[in-house]
Amino acid sequence: MKDVRVGICGLGTVGGGTFSVLSRNASLIAGRAGCSIRIGRVASRRQNESIELGDIPFSQDIFDVVNDPDIDIVVELIGGYDVARELVMAAIANGKHVVTANKALIAVHGNEIFEAAEAKGVIVAFEAGVAGGIPVIKALREGLVANRIDWLAGIINGTGNFILTEMRAGREFADVLKEAQALGYAEADPTFDVEGIDAAHKLTILASTGFGVPLQFERAYTEGISKVTPYDIEHAELLGYRIKHLGIARRREDGIELRVHPTLVPKDLLIAQVDGVLNAVLVDGDAVGQTMYYGAGAGAEATASAVIADVVDVARTVSHGSAQKVPYLGFEPGAMEELPVLPVEEIHSAYYLRVHAEDHPGVLAKISSVLSEHGINIESVVQKESELDNGKIPVIMLTHTVQERQMNQAIADLEALDDIDGPVVRIRAENFS
Amino acid sequence: MKDVRVGICGLGTVGGGTFSVLSRNASLIAGRAGCSIRIGRVASRRQNESIELGDIPFSQDIFDVVNDPDIDIVVELIGGYDVARELVMAAIANGKHVVTANKALIAVHGNEIFEAAEAKGVIVAFEAGVAGGIPVIKALREGLVANRIDWLAGIINGTGNFILTEMRAGREFADVLKEAQALGYAEADPTFDVEGIDAAHKLTILASTGFGVPLQFERAYTEGISKVTPYDIEHAELLGYRIKHLGIARRREDGIELRVHPTLVPKDLLIAQVDGVLNAVLVDGDAVGQTMYYGAGAGAEATASAVIADVVDVARTVSHGSAQKVPYLGFEPGAMEELPVLPVEEIHSAYYLRVHAEDHPGVLAKISSVLSEHGINIESVVQKESELDNGKIPVIMLTHTVQERQMNQAIADLEALDDIDGPVVRIRAENFS
Ligand SMILES: NC(=O)c1ccc[n+]([C@@H]2O[C@H](COP(=O)([O-])OP(=O)(O)OC[C@H]3O[C@@H](n4cnc5c(N)ncnc54)[C@H](OP(=O)(O)O)[C@@H]3O)[C@@H](O)[C@H]2O)c1
Ligand SMILES: NC(=O)c1ccc[n+]([C@@H]2O[C@H](COP(=O)([O-])OP(=O)(O)OC[C@H]3O[C@@H](n4cnc5c(N)ncnc54)[C@H](OP(=O)(O)O)[C@@H]3O)[C@@H](O)[C@H]2O)c1
Numbered sequence: 001m002k003d004v005r006v007g008i009c010g011l012g013t014v015g016g017g018t019f020s021v022l023s024r025n026a027s028l029i030a031g032r033a034g035c036s037i038r039i040g041r042v043a044s045r046r047q048n049e050s051i052e053l054g055d056i057p058f059s060q061d062i063f064d065v066v067n068d069p070d071i072d073i074v075v076e077l078i079g080g081y082d083v084a085r086e087l088v089m090a091a092i093a094n095g096k097h098v099v100t101a102n103k104a105l106i107a108v109h110g111n112e113i114f115e116a117a118e119a120k121g122v123i124v125a126f127e128a129g130v131a132g133g134i135p136v137i138k139a140l141r142e143g144l145v146a147n148r149i150d151w152l153a154g155i156i157n158g159t160g161n162f163i164l165t166e167m168r169a170g171r172e173f174a175d176v177l178k179e180a181q182a183l184g185y186a187e188a189d190p191t192f193d194v195e196g197i198d199a200a201h202k203l204t205i206l207a208s209t210g211f212g213v214p215l216q217f218e219r220a221y222t223e224g225i226s227k228v229t230p231y232d233i234e235h236a237e238l239l240g241y242r243i244k245h246l247g248i249a250r251r252r253e254d255g256i257e258l259r260v261h262p263t264l265v266p267k268d269l270l271i272a273q274v275d276g277v278l279n280a281v282l283v284d285g286d287a288v289g290q291t292m293y294y295g296a297g298a299g300a301e302a303t304a305s306a307v308i309a310d311v312v313d314v315a316r317t318v319s320h321g322s323a324q325k326v327p328y329l330g331f332e333p334g335a336m337e338e339l340p341v342l343p344v345e346e347i348h349s350a351y352y353l354r355v356h357a358e359d360h361p362g363v364l365a366k367i368s369s370v371l372s373e374h375g376i377n378i379e380s381v382v383q384k385e386s387e388l389d390n391g392k393i394p395v396i397m398l399t400h401t402v403q404e405r406q407m408n409q410a411i412a413d414l415e416a417l418d419d420i421d422g423p424v425v426r427i428r429a430e431n432f433s
Numbered sequence: 434m435k436d437v438r439v440g441i442c443g444l445g446t447v448g449g450g451t452f453s454v455l456s457r458n459a460s461l462i463a464g465r466a467g468c469s470i471r472i473g474r475v476a477s478r479r480q481n482e483s484i485e486l487g488d489i490p491f492s493q494d495i496f497d498v499v500n501d502p503d504i505d506i507v508v509e510l511i512g513g514y515d516v517a518r519e520l521v522m523a524a525i526a527n528g529k530h531v532v533t534a535n536k537a538l539i540a541v542h543g544n545e546i547f548e549a550a551e552a553k554g555v556i557v558a559f560e561a562g563v564a565g566g567i568p569v570i571k572a573l574r575e576g577l578v579a580n581r582i583d584w585l586a587g588i589i590n591g592t593g594n595f596i597l598t599e600m601r602a603g604r605e606f607a608d609v610l611k612e613a614q615a616l617g618y619a620e621a622d623p624t625f626d627v628e629g630i631d632a633a634h635k636l637t638i639l640a641s642t643g644f645g646v647p648l649q650f651e652r653a654y655t656e657g658i659s660k661v662t663p664y665d666i667e668h669a670e671l672l673g674y675r676i677k678h679l680g681i682a683r684r685r686e687d688g689i690e691l692r693v694h695p696t697l698v699p700k701d702l703l704i705a706q707v708d709g710v711l712n713a714v715l716v717d718g719d720a721v722g723q724t725m726y727y728g729a730g731a732g733a734e735a736t737a738s739a740v741i742a743d744v745v746d747v748a749r750t751v752s753h754g755s756a757q758k759v760p761y762l763g764f765e766p767g768a769m770e771e772l773p774v775l776p777v778e779e780i781h782s783a784y785y786l787r788v789h790a791e792d793h794p795g796v797l798a799k800i801s802s803v804l805s806e807h808g809i810n811i812e813s814v815v816q817k818e819s820e821l822d823n824g825k826i827p828v829i830m831l832t833h834t835v836q837e838r839q840m841n842q843a844i845a846d847l848e849a850l851d852d853i854d855g856p857v858v859r860i861r862a863e864n865f866s
Contacts, residue, residue, distance in 0.1 A: 017720075021579050021720045022579075025579060025580070025581060025719070025720070028581055028645075028768075029578065029579060030768070031645065031764045031765055031767075031768025032574075032578050032645075032760065032763055032764055032765070032768070033578065034760065034765050127576075133720070133721035133722070133724065134724055135571075135572050135575070135576025135577065135724075138568075138571060138572070138575060138576045139568050139571070139572070139576075141465075142568070142571060142575075142742060142745070142746065143560075143568025143571045143572075143739075143742050144568065144738065144742070145462065145465050145466070145741065145742050145745045146454050146455075146458060146462060146737065146738045146740075146741035146742060146745070147458070147738055148458060148461055212461075212464065212465075268706075270703065270706055270707065270727060273703055273706050274703065285738065286458070286734075287450075287454045287458070287566070287734040287735065287737055287738040287741075288566035288728060288729060288734070288735045288738035288739075289566070289728065289729050289732075289734075289735055290728060290729075291566065291567055291568075291726070291727060291728030291729075292725075292726075292727040292728065293724070293725075293726060293727075294703060294724060294725040294726075294727070295721060295722065295723060295724030295725065296721060296722050296723075296724075299722075301719075301720040301721070301722075302720065302721045302722055304579065304720055305577065305579045305580055305718065305720040305721035306576075306721075307579075308578065308579035308720075309575060309576050309577070309578050309579060312575070312578045312579070313575065316757055316759070317757065320755055320756060320757040322753055322755035322756075322757050323753060323755075324749055324750065324753040324755050324757050326749070327465065327467065330465055331464050331465050332464055332465070332467050334464075335461075335463070335464025335465070
């Protein structure tokens with residue numbers, strides 16, 4: 001059986017980890033894969049001091065990998081959009097299979113990439129792009145293949161989950177963010193992580209893989225965690241909920257919900273217990289019910305674990321000379337559905353609301369009558385008499401599920417009341433039952 | 434691309450579920466599989482009233498399925514050892530691929546079955562046999578392929594987990610068992626479930642798949658939950674632990690630990706939070722770290738979900754006319770290691786101990802000196818002065834990790850003390866760090 005030759009582009013965190021694990025566990029991996037997997041070429045802007053390349057050819061030009069006729073699988077680990085896209089398209093054009101950890105690339109350019117790959121009959125795999133080392137793409141595409149997936153929800157950004165976990169001790173967002181940066185969990189520019197863009201990339205990929213719809217990153221609704229306060233975290237806990245930054249996708253008749261935002265989830269659900277930098281994805285299928293996948297969502301070797309899993313899948317196809325492949329997004333191109341992503345006004349959700357209201361007997365009745373005019377019922381309410389300030393007290397409510405559009409109108413009406421001060425704080429809530 | 438024809442043997446709980454899901458989601462499954470999967474024949478002792486067979490041929494003789502030249506994949510869902518073994522071996526001899534949910538069969542006869550299948554070049558798949566609908570075999574064999582697996586631990590029997598969960602409210606084992614039987618969670622003869630035999634079957638398969646060692650069910654150590662008391666559950670909680678019925682496998686230099694027993698795990702670990710009939714498997718890999726897989730471990734459609742996942746994997750190979758397959762136990766036959774299962778005396782574990790001791794000042798010193806003679810340190814201790822009974826009080830201890838052999842000797846010495854009444858209660862403890 002022929003050896004399979006891998007070319008690694010980008011020798012940073014994940015590239016270095018992939019090199020190390022492929023080298024360290026080479027014989028174990030060969031014993032599982034049924035063929036030897038050799039690193040045939042490496043390219044990166046600079047050498048990585050911690051990596052012993054031995055006699056493996058190294059160059060700075062990543063296109064050397066794509067143009068090397070001995071390379072079967074191009075592993076793209078440079079990150080970013082434009083050069084990565086060019087690299088992957090060139091690899092496909094040269095008839096090479098591609099493995100990538102680049103969720104941004106797949107979420108934004110995936111439809112085009114998969115179309116080109118399909119035409120060439122090559123595989124493009126991206127397990128490492130979603131939830132790092134957790135084999136959740138494989139679970140969705142293969143393990144749950146029998147199921148109509150109705151919804152899925154994930155903690156898919158470790159930085160954000162670390163920050164929210166630490167904030168439970170009463171610390172402010174900005175303070176914990178600084179610590180996360182010092183610990184290397186957050187980038188110098190944390191926007192991608194804390195504003196939910198990274199999570200939206202991953203959610204876009206999960207949703208397409210689960211539902212069989214084209215990638216529509218540009219239509220995802222994205223809200224970050226920078227406005228979450230320790231006060232709301234504490235009061236959500238009092239109501240029996242924990243605030244998590246979730247990516248949620250739900251299949252509806254007329255389209256799909258695709259949204260990343262802070263979310264209250266019942267404290268006793270398993271996903272609410274996933275703390276720190278860890279990730280978890282909860283999936284609901286019509287046959288299997290709920291399953292959950294948990295582990296490290298980032299890190300050199302954890303991510304390498306997923307990169308190599310894809311490499312081995314591809315290597316089996318290469319070494320058997322077969323054309324066998326699992327469809328990129330779980331469904332054969334002809335079986336995809338052109339369901340659109342719904343505008344956020346059309347999602348259905350429960351809501352946590354916090355208002356500052358006049359401290360007089362009729363105020364709660366007034367608030368609930370405004371809500372009920374919009375068809376909104378209150379499930380539980382806490383009035384903090386002890387926090388009377390300037391004649392106003394905080395009133396905290398949890399509502400039943402309604403359409404976001406109704407909630408927007410209700411909030412506008414609430415904010416117009418004389419009895420109410422400042423903007424209404426609103427955080428979506430889900431109980432996943 | 435050719436249609437793939439499946440023959441179902443056994444139309445009970447899982448057979449019925451498999452029939453229903455394959456029928457209901459036929460077009461969705463075809464869109465994912467890239468080929469049509471048709472039920473070509475069904476055989477079972479009796480017709481299942483709730484199943485509409487339409488014009489699918491039905492017979493009572495399951496060997497009709499194996500002998501039907503149009504059937505590509507035989508799905509064995511009759512259960513048991515002897516007939517199932519004969520059926521599977523006959524299917525292999527006829528060059529058919531096999532999918533089964535029968536963990537007892539695989540744990541006990543798997544080595545022989547895989548050898549025959551390898552010789553014939555057919556696939557034998559058994560995802561549904563372990564943890565029902567959770568795709569954990571796929572995760573181990575494919576998703577974590579890059580990793581040296583160091584240990585794994587699972588809640589892999591829903592009946593047992595349901596009983597232990599309910600016992601946390603102070604109820605006795607026998608009482609909850611009756612409820613589990615009434616709810617249909619436990620069989621009339623609950624031995625397989627509550628004595629850990631079913632879990633040991635599954636653990637045997639998980640360990641072989643993770644470590645690449647032959648199946649050695651007969652050497653697994655198995656201890657049930659029928660002796661666990663609400664008193665010990667309550668006191669474990671006081672120490673910060675929860676009692677779970679775990680299957681634990683650990684790779685050591687000289688062999689593997691393979692053991693099912695009640696186990697104290699720190700209450701705040703995710704696996705400790707898995708309650709009721711649900712299952713979860715925690716896996717530690719050298720690259721990825723800890724990952725966990727959670728969901729329904731039984732039930733008609735949840736188990737069918739895993740059966741069909743295997744069917745689709747096989748169908749891809751059949752429809753491509755390729756010889757491509759993932760090795761049965763994750764490693765190619767030549768890459769398996771002949772590591773033996775270690776006797777239970779050689780495992781390493783921490784222990785929860787409960788003794789009834791004379792209520793006098795020196796007694797604790799005496800107990801700890803006996804333990805320390807055997808190299809055992811106490812991590813925490815609770816003396817229940819309030820439960821003074823006949824001059825004796827319960828003393829509850831948690832020890833550091835030692836070899837079971839040392840603990841056996843220490844317990845024998847403790848029981849020989851005049852200050853101590855009756856046998857020492859001992860429950861193993863793990864913290865998975
Ligand atoms: N880090 C994680 O834990 C993680 C987890 C999941 C997915 N990912 C994804 O994995 C990919 C890689 O991430 P990373 O953390 O490994 O990034 P990184 O540490 O910055 O590594 C990227 C490497 O590629 C090199 N590179 C970039 N552009 C290049 C070019 N045009 N030509 C040659 N070399 C180039 C970089 O060189 P310089 O150092 O000279 O710029 C660097 O060595 C990204 O798509 C990321 O989203 C990362
Ligand atoms: N139930 C679950 O949730 C679950 C979960 C995971 C794995 N499994 C495994 O799946 C397998 C099937 O379990 P199940 O719960 O579906 O069992 P079941 O409900 O008892 O179904 C077995 C079916 O096979 C038939 N059968 C048995 N021996 C036969 C024979 N020699 N000839 C013809 N028909 C025969 C039975 O007929 P009669 O009714 O006439 O006996 C029955 O219809 C077992 O290996 C089990 O361990 C079950």
